[in-house]
Amino acid sequence: MPHRRTFRCDLHIHSCLSPCAHLLMTPGSIIQRALELDLDCIAITDHNSAGNAAVAMELAQRNGLILIPGMEVETQEEVHLLCYFPTLEQLLEWDIIVSQSLPPLKNDEELIGYQLLTDLNDEYRAKDERLLATAAQLSVDEVVEKVVALGGIVVPSHVDRPVNSIIGQLGFIPPELEIAVIEISKNTKPSVFFEKHPELTPYSYVVGSDSHYIEDIGRCGEPLPGFPLVGDMARLLVC
Numbered sequence: 001m002p003h004r005r006t007f008r009c010d011l012h013i014h015s016c017l018s019p020c021a022h023l024l025m026t027p028g029s030i031i032q033r034a035l036e037l038d039l040d041c042i043a044i045t046d047h048n049s050a051g052n053a054a055v056a057m058e059l060a061q062r063n064g065l066i067l068i069p070g071m072e073v074e075t076q077e078e079v080h081l082l083c084y085f086p087t088l089e090q091l092l093e094w095d096i097i098v099s100q101s102l103p104p105l106k107n108d109e110e111l112i113g114y115q116l117l118t119d120l121n122d123e124y125r126a127k128d129e130r131l132l133a134t135a136a137q138l139s140v141d142e143v144v145e146k147v148v149a150l151g152g153i154v155v156p157s158h159v160d161r162p163v164n165s166i167i168g169q170l171g172f173i174p175p176e177l178e179i180a181v182i183e184i185s186k187n188t189k190p191s192v193f194f195e196k197h198p199e200l201t202p203y204s205y206v207v208g209s210d211s212h213y214i215e216d217i218g219r220c221g222e223p224l225p226g227f228p229l230v231g232d233m234a235r236l237l238v239c
């Protein structure tokens with residue numbers, strides 16, 4: 001059997017730009033923790049924004065860590081979708097589309113949480129004033145179509161969860177969608193999930209930590225994050 005390298009990844013991490021994430025989840029601290037855990041690759045996937053992505057990419061490159069440009073979008077059906085791109089430029093193009101699709105509402109930081117942008121010294125430089133913890137006015141179909149057109153891939157988030165997942169909200173994955181990989185949350189054993197949803201066994205899966213706290217990074221179920229990168233995921237790493 002040909003040797004296939006296994007990457008230790010955590011592809012679902014929220015930085016301090018996500019209002020639900022801890023303030024200490026700065027890109028620099030996330031990268032430091034990933035290096036301590038000897039991860040090969042991470043993705044920072046903030047809700048509906050890539051505001052910390054450029055800084056995170058620069059810091060990751062300085063530290064020799066692979067960072068896949070990403071975002072977790074909430075669609076108008078309240079489905080969370082992880083969107084990954086080969087390059088930062090593609091993610092930033094996507095960020096503009098999502099930005100234009102957000103309702104014109106302001107974040108209530110006392111109620112919902114702070115949305116902090118950081119600089120290359122890993123210090124807070126600004127707040128994102130928009131309401132990010134909400135549904136963008138893009139359907140699941142539109143997100144998949146536009147992300148794929150930009151060269152990215154879509155991985156439905158935490159499909160085992162009853163809310164904010166494609167299965168919880170829609171009940172199924174429309175077969176015409178260009179989706180090859182799904183994310184199962186760390187709280188559910190993949191074997192148990194697939195027993196319940198045999199129709200989804202053709203999909204590859206990843207387990208992300210969905211970290212909102214430093215100590216949760218790399219906690220991607222048992223065993224710790226290791227999966228062979230196949231198909232679309234491998235394509236992302238080639239770039």
Ligand SMILES: [Zn+2]
Pocket residue numbers: 072080157158164
């Ligand atoms: Zn989510």
Ligand SMILES: [Zn+2]
Pocket residue numbers: 012014072157210
């Ligand atoms: Zn998340």
